Amino acid sequence: MTTTNTPADVEWEPHAGRLADELAAAGKLTDPRLAEAVRAVPRHAFVPSYHQQTADGSWAEQASVDDLAAVYANTALITALAPTGTGGTTVLSSSTQPGLMTRMIEALHLTDGARVLEVGTGTGYNAALLAHRLGEEQVYSIDVEAELVELARQRLAGLGYRPTLVAGDGAAGLPEHAPFDAIIATCAVPTIPWAWVEQVRPGGVILTDLKPAPGAGSLVRLTRTAADRAEGRFDATYAAFMDLRHTPGDNPAGFRVERDHGQAEHRTTSLDPNTPWTSLLVWFLASFDLGAEIAYGYTLPEGGGIPAYSDTAPTASWIATPDGSWAEITLAADNGQHEVAEGGPRRLWRLVEQAHRTWTDLGRPGWNAFGLTVTPDAHTVWFDQPDSDHAWRLARR
Ligand SMILES: C[S@@+](CC[C@H](N)C(=O)[O-])C[C@H]1O[C@@H](n2cnc3c(N)ncnc32)[C@H](O)[C@@H]1O
Structure with missing residues (x-):
């Protein structure tokens, strides 16, 4: 594959190959066709530079070509910052840890011909992996930040991938392109948007980070088991994504309580x-x-x-x-x-x-001992089995 938007003298293929090997050795990449995508997609083309926080709290920008090994490491890279209303800096977007992305894509159990909606295009790297694995016409991706979508579009096109990219609030899904076999969100939601349940086909999968409150929750994989129900378990391994924002920019409400x-x-x-x-x-x-x-x-x-x-x-x-x-x-x-x-x-x-x-009292269980049932009226977190006595209703948001 030619990398038309990367300097020709950059030898990235050995790095991508090492990343694929490392993820395979760690058990995070088992599908040979996804491994092929990791080898074929230049991550540095989607992350030409990234931001690192220094000891004094300020941010420094790193050019990816200066240290390709760092860009092809199994680490998340911060790719977009924005000023906060209170004079600080907030992270608007990042390129997720590749091993988490491959684990999540594999958890969708995709077969050839599957149609996937990604919520959270970010750099476009994940969309490229999906497009390489499934074919560009099978892949849809949406991000609330129009500028990021445009950059991702250019970078994907430069590599010959033209999935359907949309700027907008992914909480609404993409009804005009539904139904999907899977919806994968690379941002965290407080509750599962009902539009996602409606837009996956029966038997289809929703995979997202569910965080009903700050820091509280993890990856959950739901199957649409009926017209009005999606159900499934949390993933065994904790994961955390940035929160979904309904509008572009930094918009957490925030509150202050004096401790007297x-x-x-x-x-x-x-x-x-x-x-x-x-x-x-x-x-x-x-x-x-x-x-x-x-x-x-x-x-x-x-x-x-x-x-x-x-x-x-x-x-x-x-x-x-x-x-x-x-x-x-x-x-x-x-x-x-x-x-x-x-x-x-x-x-x-x-x-x-x-x-x-x-x-x-529950025996100190792990995440995958818990599950979630979503209906139009309720989100219920349960322990062990959906009909368990140990169940908690989440407030809808
Ligand atoms: C961790 S990044 C996604 C990484 C991306 N998949 C990649 O491969 O680079 C999370 C993204 O979710 C986006 N996001 C936040 N709220 C959103 C919303 N309502 N709809 C769609 N995307 C949203 C952010 O702008 C950010 O780019």
Whole structure:
């Protein structure tokens, strides 16, 4: 294949071949025809440069040709940034880890002639892998960022691939091109858009990152089992994508809750204050009670910090919800006990502790012990089997 939009002197094929071998050795690439696509598609043509955060928090741009090995490594690369309303920088798009992409494409169980809709075109690399595997006429891809779609279109065309690319909100799917055999989303959704269920054929597959609340959820693979039902399990391996945005640019709403320790209740906890980051299934279960909107983070020391810590090391973790509830938990422990302060109408850390007990009582299961059933009226997360007694209704959003 000629790479008309890459410098002729760039020897990328050995790198692409090594990437395919590495993914195969790691069990992330088993389909020979997809392996052929990984060898044939130049990732650096879709990622001519990428952004890396430096130690001081600023961003530096790297040209891909300067270090091809880095571009053909099994890592995600940040490809589009945008300023936030609060003077910071946010990530608008990235090229997903290739091993995650190949694992996801394989999880669709595609056969020749299958028609696929990708939500989240980004660089177009994934669309190129799909187009190489299935044929360009079988592949549809949509991104909310029109500029990214245009760039992807040019890069794909430069390599001879012309899948159908659309700029728009992928939550609505592409009704004019439905039905699809599979819809694969490379962004995270709080609930499964019903349009996706309607636009996969009966027996078709929806694969997406379901995150009902920030950081809470993972990849789920649903089959349309009836006209009004899609059902399936979470993937065994945790994955996280950037959130779907209904409009271009940076648009998270955000909220702030003051943590007034004078008005708080104080107690201790044995639960690890890092739980929202380190015990992701507990965080997922907790989110059903905490609600869809959760802010959480680490507290940095004030005025030079606590002697035991460096000036920038955090001293506590915190969570908050828009009803004004908050909890702050010290990272330091005394005899395994961390101090907890909780304020506002709800005791949020108790909800996390309760979720931890639930998870422990269930035998500390992994992600694929849980599943999801979607109907027009409800999203139900279940443990073990769809008719399980252990089931949770998600609020529709
Ligand atoms: C991780 S990137 C996708 C990576 C891409 N598949 C690739 O191969 O480069 C996620 C993408 O989802 C897009 N996105 C976010 N909200 C969207 C929406 N409502 N509809 C379609 N795409 C959306 C972002 O603009 C971003 O490009």
